[in-house]
Amino acid sequence: MGDIWNRRGFLKKSALTTITSLIGAEIVFARHLPKKVLPVMMEVSPDDLLPGKHPDLVILNNKPWNVETPAHLLNDSVTPADKMFIRNNGNPPEEINMSNWTLKIDGESALQTKEYTIADLKSRFKHYSYQLTLECGGNGRAGFYPPASGNQWTEGAVSCGKWTGVRLKDVLNDAGVKQDAVYIGYKGADTHLSGDISKVPISRGVPISKALEDESLIAWSLNDEDIPLMNGFPLRLVIGGWPASTSGKWLRSISIRNVVHDGEKMTGTSYRVPKYPVQPGQKVPEEDFMIIESMPVKSIVTYPKSGAILKGTNKLKVNGHAWAGDLEVSKVQVSIDFGATWLECELKSPVNRLAWQHWSCTIDFPQSGYYEVWAKATDSNGVSQPMVIPGWNPKGYLNNSCHRIAVKVES
Amino acid sequence: MRLRIVFFYFLSIYVIACKTSQISEKNEEVEGQLTENSLDPDSGLRIDPNLMLVKANCTACHSSKLITMNRMSRERWKETIRWMQEKQNLWDLGESEPLVLDYLEKYYAPESQATRRKNLEAIEWYELKKQE
Known part of the structure; x- marks a missing residue:
């Protein structure tokens, strides 16, 4: 693999692209220039492009930024900010002033239109902290065949940070929710990639019943610090267990709607799947799609990193996390024989509702050789992860197939 | 009959x-x-007589990675162009369109897959010395 495929190489190249477009001329032999010849302004470090993010995150897309976390970097029980994936639909706002940032509550089903500063939110409502699992609806898209278009997430578009803010329901009730309320829809301060200011990159939401749950937050803090810019600074929604696109970033307004919210990426085929099972590659008419709500049961192996070679021992401790949308995980098992037999793991309860759960077990390999450790979670309704890729759908959502790691025993 | x-x-x-x-x-x-020499260093796209045409039409708004990480049939690439024209302000590609589609079909078509889970690929083996 060439230099441009590793992250730093890629960033160097993209910085170079930016500079050449600024200068307005192509530096034809840029890659042959010795480092010293590059103008000083080209010495851009990765930290300047993705401040505060771990250097081993995998960049899927830089316009807009879509960056995933390799499974072994998700080993922390609470996801640190630097290891939290990024899924942007547009460009993040450029100038942010926390002190004059406002949040507007409006909509057909709001009794009154109200506006709050962040200081208002902090002083007028009770604060709550929850650890909440946020997973992109397209996590696992790379597994579908025929390939589904979009960002080719593997396993790492998931996180479970500790979010602090106020309950969405407390703020909605302060403005007043009419009896006919059906949905909420957010708007953020991010801008459309085309530069067209009349276009909105994304404006999604959830049914009013989900919005009014205790754990639905308007948050200003991740792990007791400001939210990273790429994850929605200074204010965002956090709706645990549902596609993370419902957790609007750079939050400027929430409309209480008397219809299912019809903002950008709520309609058509965005974040929607067919209402019935379809054959891989099948054309599905738009009216036969339905909105994705709670995410399906899933687990990942976060320790060890795939590729571990054991020498002098046949024993291996493996661990990871499991989550199940609005439900709880009731069981996690691992298999080293491709599903022929399963070993039940130790599973902890969630720290709060909608937080992922930690599992671990010790495997005793019967002999030397190549193994794959497959993990499978089962939710509180008795529904498990499939080992094969689940039902194909045109946009490649909801691939919750088992995660696995490669292990070699050489003792 | x-x-x-x-x-x-x-x-x-x-x-x-x-x-x-x-x-x-x-x-x-x-x-x-596929070697590094077959890739355009700026964009990671495959080098081809139509590369500049593709870059001019496709990477003004979005990253070239949105092309390089996707695999679609000619028909699906065309649908994606239509979608971008309808929703994302992409212009009419005119005479360039068949050339852009030729390019996308040539380098970014779906690869065949034998099973419903591929074998694990590109495993980076390492010795696990001290377990946590």
């Missing part, structure tokens, strides 16, 4: 398709060695 004709029609298409895929696989082995 009619059914039989239809059957042989599809059988012949199948045979031709199999042969074509064998040929293209062989070609791939001979000339398809």
